[in-house]
Amino acid sequence: MLLEGKRGLIVGVANKRSIAWAIAQAAHREGAKLAFTYQGERLKESVSELSATLGGASPLFECDVTNDAQIDATFQGLKEVFGTLDFLIHAVAFAKKEELEAEFLITSREGYRLALDVSSYSLTALAQRAVPFMTDGGSIVALTYYGAEKVIPRYNVMGVAKAALEASVRYLAFDLGPKKVRVNALSSGPVQTLAARGISGFTDMMKHVESRAPLRRNVLIEEVANAAVFLLSPLSSGITGETLYVDCGYNIVGM
Numbered sequence: 277m278l279l280e281g282k283r284g285l286i287v288g289v290a291n292k293r294s295i296a297w298a299i300a301q302a303a304h305r306e307g308a309k310l311a312f313t314y315q316g317e318r319l320k321e322s323v324s325e326l327s328a329t330l331g332g333a334s335p336l337f338e339c340d341v342t343n344d345a346q347i348d349a350t351f352q353g354l355k356e357v358f359g360t361l362d363f364l365i366h367a368v369a370f371a372k373k374e375e376l377e378a379e380f381l382i383t384s385r386e387g388y389r390l391a392l393d394v395s396s397y398s399l400t401a402l403a404q405r406a407v408p409f410m411t412d413g414g415s416i417v418a419l420t421y422y423g424a425e426k427v428i429p430r431y432n433v434m435g436v437a438k439a440a441l442e443a444s445v446r447y448l449a450f451d452l453g454p455k456k457v458r459v460n461a462l463s464s465g466p467v468q469t470l471a472a473r474g475i476s477g478f479t480d481m482m483k484h485v486e487s488r489a490p491l492r493r494n495v496l497i498e499e500v501a502n503a504a505v506f507l508l509s510p511l512s513s514g515i516t517g518e519t520l521y522v523d524c525g526y527n528i529v530g531m
């Protein structure tokens with residue numbers, strides 16, 4: 277029960293395959309009380325049905341992370357139901373499909389703005405509102421990918437967005453350290469999810485990892501979730517501003 281008595285907000289559940297949902301299940305297993313956001317009415321039912329399986333009704337808030345009014349309303353609602361907050365999971369990303377299919381060179385100004393807004397700036401926007409409720413310190417974890425650091429063909433503008441996300445993690449960690457709020461990135465290897473299906477050639481990416489990663493396999497979503505629990509829990513109390521790779525070792529291989 278590593279998270280017993282802790283209250284957390286999970287941002288980024290779309291369906292049962294979402295990494296955010298795997299993290300929610302693991303956090304629940306460890307004793308956390310959870311609230312969820314969903315993006316638009318379309319996803320309300322799915323997130324509501326999933327959260328109900330954890331037993332008891334979890335607070336749910338509509339939150340498009342590009343909409344400041346909805347972010348404000350989410351934290352106003354959280355204040356009423358939870359009072360204080362111990363952790364936040366950021367597991368959202370978006371880029372235009374056509375910009376994940378061709379060369380990075382074709383990225384449009386609007387596509388760049390959109391990808392960076394949804395996938396990077398949103399962490400800062402959420403942290404601004406979350407921190408006042410983290411009165412006893414806290415932990416913020418953002419999901420990232422190796423394409424932030426090395427060129428992964430067709431990951432394109434999302435790689436740039438993840439690079440900005442990882443840099444934001446470091447700057448936020450620096451600002452929030454004195455408030456005892458830790459901020460870390462968790463870099464997951466490829467996992468079959470809705471967002472992943474939008475990346476052209478994703479299946480080939482998984483095959484490549486399987487053949488090259490030191491563990492000769494792809495990471496399991498449960499392994500990503502357990503690492504997130506570690507970053508949320510007191511076991512990682514000395515770690516902030518880091519990017520933790522949970523990718524079967526793929527990132528260490530040069531050739």
Ligand code: NAP
Nearest residue numbers: 288289290294295340341368369419421466467469470471
């Ligand atoms: P997912 O289930 O599709 O989750 C992505 C979530 O982002 C969805 O809930 C999506 O909602 C949400 N989202 C997109 N735009 C949003 C907006 N404007 N406001 C609020 N929410 C928005 O896919 P996932 O793979 O679990 O992704 C979770 C995180 O893990 C992402 O940051 C992703 O980059 C990261 N990650 C994934 C992998 C992988 O291989 N799957 C690897 C490393 C890192 P909608 O469905 O409504 O758009």
